[in-house]
Amino acid sequence: MEDTASSWDRRQVLTLAGISAVGTLALGQTGAVAQEDANVSVRFNDQESDGSSVVVESLYTEVEAEIIIFHSEGDRQRYKVLNVEAGTEFSNRTIELDEPIPETQLISISIQPPEGGYSYGGARATVAVDEPLNEPDANGAEATVELVEADPDAGFNWPYLLYTPSTSNSTTESNDTGTRPLIVGNSPWRGVPSETERRLESGHGHIENGRLNEIATEVNSPALVALIPSRSEDGSYENLSLSGSDPPRLDLQVLAMVEDARTRLSDQPYDVPEKFHAEGFSSNGRFYDKFTALHPERINAFSAGGNGIAVLPLEELSEDIPTAGDPSTTTLPWSVGVGDLPDLIGTEFNRDAWLETNQFWYIGAEDQDPENPEEYVHKLYRGSGEVDTLISEVFGSLQVDDRFRTSQAIFEQLGVSAEFTAYEGAGHELTDAMIEDVVDFHRRQKHEEFGPQxxxxxxxxxxxxxxxxxxxxxxxxxxxxxxxxxxxxxxxxxxxxxxxxxxxxxxxxxxxxxxxxxxxxxxxxxxxxxxxxxxxxxxxxxxxxxxxxEDQGSTDDSSTQAEPTTVDQPGFGIVQALTALGGIGYLLKRWGVDNNN
CATH class of the missing domain: 2.60.40.10 (Immunoglobulins)
Structure with missing residues (x-):
């Protein structure tokens, strides 16, 4: 084999010197970037594409900005430039490109002032063009995402996406317990019933290269994304309503999806237990908070972000329960508490099972508006109804300082198995630190419940x-x-x-x-x-x-003797190049001294 060090020529040495100079310039710009005081964030993950579009998991900018999508290396070809207004925020959005990405590349997204200048922030990811990101294992099956159409006879009127991780009989990725719980979530965008395509697009982003995929990949488990709406066609908010039975309640439809998925996964070389993991952010976090109170025996662990309040496992407030204000009543109706739950669903709240669920609550420390807390757009229950008023009396008004901390104090008083974390500098957004902790939480809980992996x-x-x-x-x-x-x-x-x-x-x-x-x-x-x-x-x-x-030993020794390896070095080699560079430096120094003299 060729000696790697000997194969370098003088052009490569000089190229390295040029790279060092460029690196120094880039480091010199860091301070200028930091001086731009703008709250922006973007998450952009590795993904597959036909080259005509990319999916951005999340983006937020509090200032007017220009978003540039470009090739991170080489010619730094620009594929899309768009201008956005201050306050722009979206998740799992597919962005159609002006110029197609011709082949698999490292792609950058930069958020910068419209007039140009240094970037406020950005992200990079590999976009695989017409190539699978996950190659099939040698003796097993590649990871797949399947769209399961609605099946009212099976109990679900809306479709769902099912992610099946790669399996193999080869040498790697062995799960010794043979048990892998489902990781369940909703599409980040839910909308009204008629917005099926947008829900599907959002769900694909979530399960293929978003947060749910990160959890499922880390714990090597299948995952399910429920493609369910959050509002009626007239826009009325119905995140998880317990009224009516036709169509079935959304929580029951998700349960039916889980059972359908378990049946579909029955031929996999692992067991999928009844208990599953759930994850949700913002309104989806509230959905699975309610879901866990309704079906605690089916949840091993759930994580919820971007909310200050939690369903309390109480029918009545007692004097030892810490509250932010002075509630006008001690009765806690659904979904402040569980006081009238039997009347709504016909069964009692399973307190023992709920206390056994493992919970992770997370929020950005800046996810509130101290100047105008009652109008803060990301705060749930900010109206004047009875439930809204009671929630303000129990939990307070500010989403983080009042509500999140009051929920934490009540859970600690009750001995709930829950973790609460507020992330400094973050608003109503998902940061890398949040996602790392969410993934770690689900990994730990899977290990504790179902054994090592x-x-x-x-x-x-x-x-x-x-x-x-x-x-x-x-x-x-x-x-x-x-x-x-x-x-x-x-x-x-x-x-x-x-x-x-x-x-x-x-x-x-x-x-x-x-x-x-x-x-x-x-x-x-x-x-x-x-x-x-x-x-x-x-x-x-x-x-x-x-x-x-012995037969091999009788062969002519000359036929097995290795020939010495020589490497041609046109001009001068690496040692000479380094010596020459040193000489140039010496001459430059002498030139400077002579000029000073």
Missing amino acids: FSRTIEWPSGTFTVEETLTISVSYENLGATEATASPTLVVDGETVDTAEVTIAPGEVDRTEFEYSFTSPGEYTVSVDGVESEPFEVTAADDNTDAS
């Missing part, structure tokens, strides 16, 4: 082996969970267990073990570790290999 790598020996020759099989495990876990690999030869081992791995760490084995007779053998089979092992008698070695 490992990424496993098996190193098989290759070639033909002889009788009594010792072969070594190495097995490495990475602990993907949040607590210490033990893997117990088993070595099986021709269906018979011949050895076992135990490997204890700290969270996030990798450890390995080795099996050593010798065959006692010639033949072809099937060998497996943890049910993963290798290619058949061919074993020969020891003297067969000896004869072959």
Whole structure:
């Protein structure tokens, strides 16, 4: 093989010098960027595209801005330039490009002043053009997203998207527990019933390259996106209404979707339990907060962001419950509490099951308007109705300082298994820090409920082996969970267990073990570790290999002697180049000194 260091020429050395100079210029601009005091954010994830459009997971700018989508490298070709007004905010939006992306590239999005200048902020992602981002595993199936049409007979009048992770019988991504809970959410955009295409587009972005995909990929689980509306056709808000039975309540439709998905996943090499995980932001966070109160026995863990209030597991307020104000009543009707829930759904609130659910509440610390809290657009229940008034009396007015902190204090008083985190500098938005913590929360809860999950790598020996020759099989495990876990690999030869081992791995760490084995007779053998089979092992008698070695030894030595490798270096080589650069620096220094003199 060619010596990599020797293959560099003087042009490459000089190119590196140029890169260093450019890097210095870029670093010099950092201070100027930081001086622009504008609250902007954008999330842009790796994705597949036909080249005509890209999906932006979320974008917010508090100032008028110009958004530029361009090639991050090379010619920095611009594919789209659009101007947006101050206060623009959207999620999972497909942006049609003015110029198509011709091939798979690293694409940047920059938010900057309309008059030009330094960028307020931006993001980069790989856009795979007509290429799958996830290649199929060697012996398994690639990850897929399926649109399941509405099936009123099965209990759901709206479609849903089902993500199935890649599975394999090869050497990696082994889930030792064999149990993978569904990760469930709604399309970020829900709208009125007739907006089916926009809901579908939003759902695809969520499950293919958005937040739900990040969770499902991290915990190696299937995921479901319910494509359900949040308003009636006249615009009335009906996020999760308990009134009426035709069509069925949305929470019951989501349950029916989950059961349908479990049936569709029954042929996968893992179990999908009844309990699932849920995630939602803003109104979708409120949806799954209510859903958990209605069906706590079906939820292992849920995360909710961008809301200050939570459904309280109480029928009546007692004196020991901390409140922001002085409520005019102690009775807590749905959905402030669960006081009248039996009258609405015909069953009692399952308090014990609800207390066993694991909850993660998150919000931007700036997700409120202290100057005009009653008109803050992202605050739910800001009207003058009875429920709105009671919520203000119990939780307060400011979304973060009052409502979020009061919810936290009440949950702590009740001993609820919940985490509350407010993120400094963030508004009503999803930040990288939020998503990292949400993903980590679901990984931890999956591990605690359903056992450890490992990424496993098996190193098989290759070639033909002889009788009594010792072969070594190495097995490495990475602990993907949040607590210490033990893997117990088993070595099986021709269906018979011949050895076992135990490997204890700290969270996030990798450890390995080795099996050593010798065959006692010639033949072809099937060998497996943890049910993963290798290619058949061919074993020969020891003297067969000896004869072959002697035959090879009788060949002409000159035919096997390696020729010395030479590498042409036109002009001068790397050492000479560096020496020349040093000489140039010396001459420049002398020139400066002479001029000063």
